[in-house]
Amino acid sequence: MRAIVLDDDRVRLDLNRSIPVREPGEALIRVLYSGVCNTDLELVKGYMGYRGVMGHEFVGRVEEADDPGMMGKRVTGEINLPCHDCGYCQSDKGNHCPNRKVLGILGKDGAFAEYATLPVSNLHIVPDEISDKDAVFTEPLAAAFRIIEQVDINEDTTVMVMGDGKLGLLIAQAMGATGCNLTVAGRHPDRLDHLKQNGINTILVNNKDKTPETEILYDLVVEATGSKNGFNMALDLVRPEGTIALKSTVADTASIDTNRLVINEVTMIGSRCGPFTKALSAMKDGSVKTDWLVNETVPLDNGLRALELAERRDTIKILISMD
Amino acid sequence: MRAIVLDDDRVRLDLNRSIPVREPGEALIRVLYSGVCNTDLELVKGYMGYRGVMGHEFVGRVEEADDPGMMGKRVTGEINLPCHDCGYCQSDKGNHCPNRKVLGILGKDGAFAEYATLPVSNLHIVPDEISDKDAVFTEPLAAAFRIIEQVDINEDTTVMVMGDGKLGLLIAQAMGATGCNLTVAGRHPDRLDHLKQNGINTILVNNKDKTPETEILYDLVVEATGSKNGFNMALDLVRPEGTIALKSTVADTASIDTNRLVINEVTMIGSRCGPFTKALSAMKDGSVKTDWLVNETVPLDNGLRALELAERRDTIKILISMD
Numbered sequence: 001m002r003a004i005v006l007d008d009d010r011v012r013l014d015l016n017r018s019i020p021v022r023e024p025g026e027a028l029i030r031v032l033y034s035g036v037c038n039t040d041l042e043l044v045k046g047y048m049g050y051r052g053v054m055g056h057e058f059v060g061r062v063e064e065a066d067d068p069g070m071m072g073k074r075v076t077g078e079i080n081l082p083c084h085d086c087g088y089c090q091s092d093k094g095n096h097c098p099n100r101k102v103l104g105i106l107g108k109d110g111a112f113a114e115y116a117t118l119p120v121s122n123l124h125i126v127p128d129e130i131s132d133k134d135a136v137f138t139e140p141l142a143a144a145f146r147i148i149e150q151v152d153i154n155e156d157t158t159v160m161v162m163g164d165g166k167l168g169l170l171i172a173q174a175m176g177a178t179g180c181n182l183t184v185a186g187r188h189p190d191r192l193d194h195l196k197q198n199g200i201n202t203i204l205v206n207n208k209d210k211t212p213e214t215e216i217l218y219d220l221v222v223e224a225t226g227s228k229n230g231f232n233m234a235l236d237l238v239r240p241e242g243t244i245a246l247k248s249t250v251a252d253t254a255s256i257d258t259n260r261l262v263i264n265e266v267t268m269i270g271s272r273c274g275p276f277t278k279a280l281s282a283m284k285d286g287s288v289k290t291d292w293l294v295n296e297t298v299p300l301d302n303g304l305r306a307l308e309l310a311e312r313r314d315t316i317k318i319l320i321s322m323d
Numbered sequence: 324m325r326a327i328v329l330d331d332d333r334v335r336l337d338l339n340r341s342i343p344v345r346e347p348g349e350a351l352i353r354v355l356y357s358g359v360c361n362t363d364l365e366l367v368k369g370y371m372g373y374r375g376v377m378g379h380e381f382v383g384r385v386e387e388a389d390d391p392g393m394m395g396k397r398v399t400g401e402i403n404l405p406c407h408d409c410g411y412c413q414s415d416k417g418n419h420c421p422n423r424k425v426l427g428i429l430g431k432d433g434a435f436a437e438y439a440t441l442p443v444s445n446l447h448i449v450p451d452e453i454s455d456k457d458a459v460f461t462e463p464l465a466a467a468f469r470i471i472e473q474v475d476i477n478e479d480t481t482v483m484v485m486g487d488g489k490l491g492l493l494i495a496q497a498m499g500a501t502g503c504n505l506t507v508a509g510r511h512p513d514r515l516d517h518l519k520q521n522g523i524n525t526i527l528v529n530n531k532d533k534t535p536e537t538e539i540l541y542d543l544v545v546e547a548t549g550s551k552n553g554f555n556m557a558l559d560l561v562r563p564e565g566t567i568a569l570k571s572t573v574a575d576t577a578s579i580d581t582n583r584l585v586i587n588e589v590t591m592i593g594s595r596c597g598p599f600t601k602a603l604s605a606m607k608d609g610s611v612k613t614d615w616l617v618n619e620t621v622p623l624d625n626g627l628r629a630l631e632l633a634e635r636r637d638t639i640k641i642l643i644s645m646d
Contacts, residue, residue, distance in 0.1 A: 047582070088563065093563065093564065096562075096563030096564060096587065096588070150588070231581060239419075240411065240416065240419030241416065241419060246581060246584060246585050247585065248581075248585070249581075249582045249585050249586065255578050255579075256578075256579045256581075258554060258569060258571075258572075258579075258593075259370070259572045260593075261569060261591070261593035262569050262570065262571070262572050262593040262594065262595055263572065263593065263595055264419065264593060265419070265473070265592070265593045265594060265595055266592075266593050267590060267591070267592045267593075268584070268590070268591045268592075269588070269589075269590045269591075270581075270583075270584035270585040270586065270587060270588045270589050270590075271585065271588060272585055272586060272588055
């Protein structure tokens with residue numbers, strides 16, 4: 001099969017990759033579309049030292065599974081493969097299993113390929129109301145909803161989402177659905193206009209390393225800039241005893257003024273993978289829309305081009321079609 | 324009067340400082356003893372850019388106050404002087420008032436002096452059961468108890484306190500009083516022995532920049548090493564979805580691998596000033612003991628020597644006597 005493979009710091013299109021063989025409990029999935037995430041771009045830069053088939057956002061159809069009821073189903077899948085054996089797994093925290101594999105990120109071949117395998121227990125059937133291309137957003141949208149599981153948010157909560165990139169725009173919509181007092185700071189007038197039309201306050205930022213000027217400090221600041229200076233800017237924007245949610249993983253380490261965190265008694269919370277069911281239902285009921293986020297759908301044969309396009313400042317989301 | 328003054332990056336003993344004049348609502352306090360805190364040492368290195376009389380841990384006697392009932396009372400005092408006017412003050416978060424002054428740290432002459440002034444509302448009368456020297460520990464012990472206000476801790480909570488310095492030993496005792504499953508990692512066998520005798524697990528660390536080797540990861544890690552690498556070591560010790568409480572303020576910024584925070588969904592919480600009433604009652608009922616922490620009491624005339632001694636690795640706490 002064809003697959004985009006990361007190997008020795010080089011990414012390449014492999015035209016003769018073996019079709020993955022499913023392990024016990026796994027399904028073989030014919031991938032329809034995959035999405036390029038910032039994490040993919042960081043992996044290419046050396047983050048995690050990953051080697052293998054890239055890609056962790058996808059929609060596909062089950063082609064083989066032990067359960068005949070799964071055959072042909074349109075699915076997306078959770079990316080963590082826990083060991084089901086350790087203390088974390090036994091206390092329902094499999095996402096943090098120290099022995100886990102992660103699709104396209106850690107020890108498990110991913111979905112920038114014609115076929116991928118995942119445990120059936122990781123799969124979610126995509127409701128008919130959700131298009132193939134929208135379904136690719138399930139994983140990153142679930143990650144956006146994760147913040148709402150971690151931090152108490154109500155109508156009075158003032159929330160600043162920093163970043164109008166692919167993840168920032170999903171977080172903005174997930175936060176918007178809570179009815180909180182939401183502001184999004186970003187660098188792209190067209191994207192902010194789109195949010196504004198949906199009743200979200202926006203701030204246009206001209207310099208990516210400069211903290212946006214605001215009239216208030218926020219109860220919650222979500223850092224989704226992907227910049228290594230993002231955390232320090234978040235510290236400028238959060239109120240004393242407020243919370244910063246960190247979503248960005250970057251290949252660099254950041255230099256942080258922890259004194260400000262201590263003095264202002266700020267809580268900072270790392271946030272990663274989230275609830276697929278919530279993401280799917282938000283797309284199904286239309287409270288989150290993702291079609292406007294896709295700039296281009298690139299065929300797998302031109303997959304390296306997809307990674308290049310995803311790097312561009314004016315790109316939101318690039319999909320890869322396996323046709 | 325005599326006072327230890329920080330001026331243009333130089334600390335000196337001023338033999339002819341004017342006695343401070345109390346503002347409306349303030350008391351004039353004759354200081355009996357003060358304590359040297361790591362923050363004082365960081366101030367000398369340039370932290371906060373403070374200029375003025377140093378010192379924020381003290382016990383003294385009220386010499387002048389509007390309320391005759393306060394005259395002669397033995398007191399210690401909260402160090403934040405909020406404006407009582409802004410939104411923070413009005414929502415009972417005066418410790419975070421952006422216009423606040425802080426005794427001996429920010430815009431308010433401190434207590435390494437024969438006299439100091441503080442608003443009467445900042446003062447706490449010291450119960451007779453608590454000695455003068457113990458009473459000096461009220462402020463840092465309150466800071467130790469602050470963590471318990473911020474993080475849910477119960478008998479099942481596994482807690483690691485990193486650091487057996489002056490603050491670490493207070494935090495260890497405050498945590499010990501909660502009945503949690505407590506371990507303290509430090510570099511001083513004698514101090515750890517003392518904790519061990521009180522039923523606390525201890526780990527001796529030989530290299531201050533190396534993470535102590537432990538068999539488990541902890542629900543809560545309290546970073547009180549005062550080292551700029553402390554946060555990264557705390558990340559090694561905390562379990563996924565666990566919490567790191569940061570107490571250290573240091574003059575340097577730290578380089579932090581925020582990816583680990585994101586991937587492990589760790590919560591990091593800055594922690595500063597705490598409840599004086601709780602600290603006083605813990606000293607009164609004997610659940611926290613501080614007499615063993617004092618290495619030496621240095622007369623004010625030799626106050627610069629007190630700062631030198633406080634820098635030494637084998638020092639826990641140095642007091643200054645105003646006699």
